[in-house]
Amino acid sequence: MVKLLKIEFRKMHNSRMFLAGFAVVTLICLGISAIELSAKGFGIKEASYTDFMIYNATFVIPKFFIPLLMILLAASVWGSEYANGMTKTFMLCKCSKTQFYISKCLFLLIMCAAVSVLSFAVLSAVSILKNGADQVSGKEIADMAKMYLLSAAGLIPITIITVLASIFLGDFQKSFACGIVVLLLSIAFDSVGTKSFLSPTHFLSCSPLSHFGIEKPEAYAVLAAYAVILYLAGMVFFRKKDIWS
Amino acid sequence: MNNIIEVKNLCKTINKVDIINDISFSVAKGDILGFLGPNGAGKSTTIKMMLGLVKPTKGKVELCGYNIVDSRAEALSKVGAMVEAPAFYGYMTGYQNLELYADLYGIDKARIEEVLALVHLTDDKNKKVKKYSLGMKQRLGIARAFLNKPEIIILDEPTNGLDPVGIIEIRQIIMKLAETQNVTFIICSHILGEIAAMCNKVIIINKGRIVSYGPVDKLVSEAGCNTLEEYYIKALGIDKIG
Ligand SMILES: Nc1ncnc2c1ncn2[C@@H]1O[C@H](COP(=O)(O)OP(=O)(O)O)[C@@H](O)[C@H]1O
Numbered sequence: 130m131v132k133l134l135k136i137e138f139r140k141m142h143n144s145r146m147f148l149a150g151f152a153v154v155t156l157i158c159l160g161i162s163a164i165e166l167s168a169k170g171f172g173i174k175e176a177s178y179t180d181f182m183i184y185n186a187t188f189v190i191p192k193f194f195i196p197l198l199m200i201l202l203a204a205s206v207w208g209s210e211y212a213n214g215m216t217k218t219f220m221l222c223k224c225s226k227t228q229f230y231i232s233k234c235l236f237l238l239i240m241c242a243a244v245s246v247l248s249f250a251v252l253s254a255v256s257i258l259k260n261g262a263d264q265v266s267g268k269e270i271a272d273m274a275k276m277y278l279l280s281a282a283g284l285i286p287i288t289i290i291t292v293l294a295s296i297f298l299g300d301f302q303k304s305f306a307c308g309i310v311v312l313l314l315s316i317a318f319d320s321v322g323t324k325s326f327l328s329p330t331h332f333l334s335c336s337p338l339s340h341f342g343i344e345k346p347e348a349y350a351v352l353a354a355y356a357v358i359l360y361l362a363g364m365v366f367f368r369k370k371d372i373w374s
Numbered sequence: 375m376n377n378i379i380e381v382k383n384l385c386k387t388i389n390k391v392d393i394i395n396d397i398s399f400s401v402a403k404g405d406i407l408g409f410l411g412p413n414g415a416g417k418s419t420t421i422k423m424m425l426g427l428v429k430p431t432k433g434k435v436e437l438c439g440y441n442i443v444d445s446r447a448e449a450l451s452k453v454g455a456m457v458e459a460p461a462f463y464g465y466m467t468g469y470q471n472l473e474l475y476a477d478l479y480g481i482d483k484a485r486i487e488e489v490l491a492l493v494h495l496t497d498d499k500n501k502k503v504k505k506y507s508l509g510m511k512q513r514l515g516i517a518r519a520f521l522n523k524p525e526i527i528i529l530d531e532p533t534n535g536l537d538p539v540g541i542i543e544i545r546q547i548i549m550k551l552a553e554t555q556n557v558t559f560i561i562c563s564h565i566l567g568e569i570a571a572m573c574n575k576v577i578i579i580n581k582g583r584i585v586s587y588g589p590v591d592k593l594v595s596e597a598g599c600n601t602l603e604e605y606y607i608k609a610l611g612i613d614k615i616g
Pocket residue numbers: 373374388393411412413414415416417418419420
């Protein structure tokens with residue numbers, strides 16, 4: 130299984146997809162920071178590190194672009210590999226379907242964490258460079274790190290939804306489209322108010338609520354339920370599915 | 375137990391259509407079995423069920439004495455296969471692609487060179503696979519099937535896209551492995567001459583059913599035919615072509 134996981138990384142490394150993905154995240158973070166720092170209208174120009182980080186956590190970066198990247202990755206790791214016959218070929222190497230499924234999901238989980246860590250690092254760096262290191266305490270950074278990690282956990286449901294779509298549809302375009310549709314619907318639902326904690330993408334933009342300690346306790350349970358149920362459903366369906374192409 | 379492959383009453387039904395209907399056969403160690411049939415007959419589907427990719431609706435498959443559904447890892451540990459067109463990562467070189475599988479099997483890197491030399495790809499091993507021709511990809515697929523020193527090798531249309539010399543080379547490799555290392559082969563092909571030259575047994579299937587099954591020489595001579603081609607046409611019930 131570790132070997133299967135290593136293969137995922139090696140192949141990402143070879144396809145330069147790692148670099149491209151991380152470059153995109155970095156650029157987006159820098160772009161948003163630039164907009165924000167230059168826009169006087171927001172009134173946060175002099176904002177502290179914490180304000181800056183919280184503001185960014187609710188901005189489009191985590192809410193749309195980072196999940197978009199994860200959907201892209203999930204659809205290519207699952208959907209397109211199924212369509213082009215790589216899944217079939219790996220299945221012939223005596224690795225079990227369960228091992229195969231777990232290692233791919235684990236890979237995506239690591240990538241969820243990685244993009245969040247990256248966006249956290251870039252935004253932190255921008256803020257610290259702007260405001261000076263003496264303006265930030267270690268505790269503030271730790272608090273914000275926790276908050277960004279929570280938004281990484283918020284990426285899990287939408288990623289596994291794309292995996293499920295890939296297992297059913299067995300094709301890159303369709304599963305990518307499916308992921309996007311769910312993401313957009315979910316974002317729309319997010320903004321409808323008090324029930325937003327039920328959406329699979331709630332924590333992508335609402336992680337600051339937990340920082341202020343005003344998150345509904347149910348929200349965490351909903352997130353965990355999404356992750357566990359979707360993950361197990363994917364495993365069951367993948368084990369049942371015939372591998373044709 | 376001298377039958378290394380045992381297929382019993384294999385059936386596959388999709389949306390109430392019987393794609394594979396009650397296929398049974400067995401293969402002894404060292405046999406080269408030709409698997410013939412028109413397009414859509416169910417050759418690839420049968421092979422996918424034998425390799426545990428597709429779950430049979432009914433029936434069972436045993437490879438080296440292990441049931442493919444219950445003991446998948448053991449059954450596949452001595453099997454190498456290429457099913458339909460071989461898939462590779464185009465952005466990696468031929469060598470890097472094989473390296474992935476060598477790692478998965480826990481095989482020494484020297485073995486990669488060995489199989490690459492076997493299919494004459496040593497010179498192109500550092501080229502990206504997307505720059506390979508169809509025939510080169512096919513060779514790389516065959517190399518991958520040989521990688522884990524299997525006792526059973528299953529090849530689905532292995533000579534697809536190969537040039538005449540390539541076809542002869544692959545045939546020689548197959549016959550040599552069967553002879554010297556007692557490797558068992560199942561080979562799907564559309565080229566009847568190919569099967570006639572290599573295989574000692576043949577199965578002809580049509581519409582998911584076995585039409586005939588037995589040693590090539592015996593089948594051909596008993597039916598009063600001169601060539602496998604003649605026999606094939608007779609077995610499928612096609613009187614005249616054109
Ligand atoms: N992915 C699939 N889903 C459902 N049926 C399929 C699929 N692939 C092939 N079939 C059906 O299985 C039958 C046998 O196909 P196949 O085994 O590929 O034939 P062959 O390899 O002998 O040309 C065909 O009737 C085909 O329609």
